Amino acid sequence: MIMHLGKDFWWVIKIVEFFIKFLTAWSKDNNEDTPAGEV
Helix, strand or coil, X not given: CHHHHHHHHHXXXXXXXXXXXXXXXXXHHHHCCCCCCCC
């Protein structure tokens, strides 16, 4: 039970981390006049 919850928690952390990185890159592309190819 504990291991299962820990694994789910790990996936949630990974998804949130990826989502934050995506939003950060997206906001930078919108705020700065940089080519879309540069990330």
